[in-house]
Amino acid sequence: MTCKIALAFSAVALLLRLAGAAPADMPSYDSPYYVIYSDLDTDTVREAAIRVTAMAEEYHQRTAGFAGTIKKKLPFYLFSKSEDYYKAGGLIGSTGMFTGQKLMAISAPGRGERNWHVVQHEGFHQFVQAVIGGNMPIWINEGLAEYFGEAVFTGDGFVTGLVPPDRLARLQKAIRDNKTRPLRLSPRTPLESPPQMLILGPLVTVPNFL
Numbered sequence: 001m002t003c004k005i006a007l008a009f010s011a012v013a014l015l016l017r018l019a020g021a022a023p024a025d026m027p028s029y030d031s032p033y034y035v036i037y038s039d040l041d042t043d044t045v046r047e048a049a050i051r052v053t054a055m056a057e058e059y060h061q062r063t064a065g066f067a068g069t070i071k072k073k074l075p076f077y078l079f080s081k082s083e084d085y086y087k088a089g090g091l092i093g094s095t096g097m098f099t100g101q102k103l104m105a106i107s108a109p110g111r112g113e114r115n116w117h118v119v120q121h122e123g124f125h126q127f128v129q130a131v132i133g134g135n136m137p138i139w140i141n142e143g144l145a146e147y148f149g150e151a152v153f154t155g156d157g158f159v160t161g162l163v164p165p166d167r168l169a170r171l172q173k174a175i176r177d178n179k180t181r182p183l184r185l186s187p188r189t190p191l192e193s194p195p196q197m198l199i200l201g202p203l204v205t206v207p208n209f210l
């Protein structure tokens with residue numbers, strides 16, 4: 001499969017330019033894979049552009065065996081104020097979401113990496129819809145979203161495959177308490193019905209071990 005994602009990170013700053021006004025009256029900026037709408041200062045948007053560029057490349061590299069390519073730039077709205085995020089349709093209490101059309105997030109001061117965890121998680125759902133398509137089972141979609149959500153940004157790329165210590169501790173406790181059970185999964189395993197959704201929490205960890 002030909003990889004169309006080949007732009008260097010250093011090109012991001014050059015490509016980042018004011019591209020017009022968003023519906024929410026926010027300036028828009030072009031980046032390699034996203035059109036970023038943001039009322040944040042240009043330096044912050046530039047940093048965000050570098051990060052989402054690396055994010056898209058990581059999604060692509062790790063799913064290259066079955067995903068397509070980004071054919072159309074994806075919309076990413078990054079708000080400085082939570083009230084504007086909620087006004088634009090953000091779920092109350094959330095700091096980021098994929099609406100089915102656009103990725104939205106609040107750039108909340110002080111939340112740092114936890115904020116980006118949400119963007120990386122929700123951004124994967126957007127990538128699935130735009131690039132992978134099909135009816136991906138919810139446990140794979142959520143599991144991989146968490147997998148990418150936990151990825152650590154190094155400044156020019158991501159380190160993936162890290163199991164969060166608290167999640168590992170919960171799993172180890174479940175093993176100690178004899179609360180685990182054998183599980184036979186296939187990509188076709190449907191887990192959308194309410195009783196099955198009860199085990200979704202533990203299952204989102206599964207892609208870490210695939």
Ligand SMILES: [Zn+2]
Nearest residue numbers: 121125142145
């Ligand atoms: Zn999710």
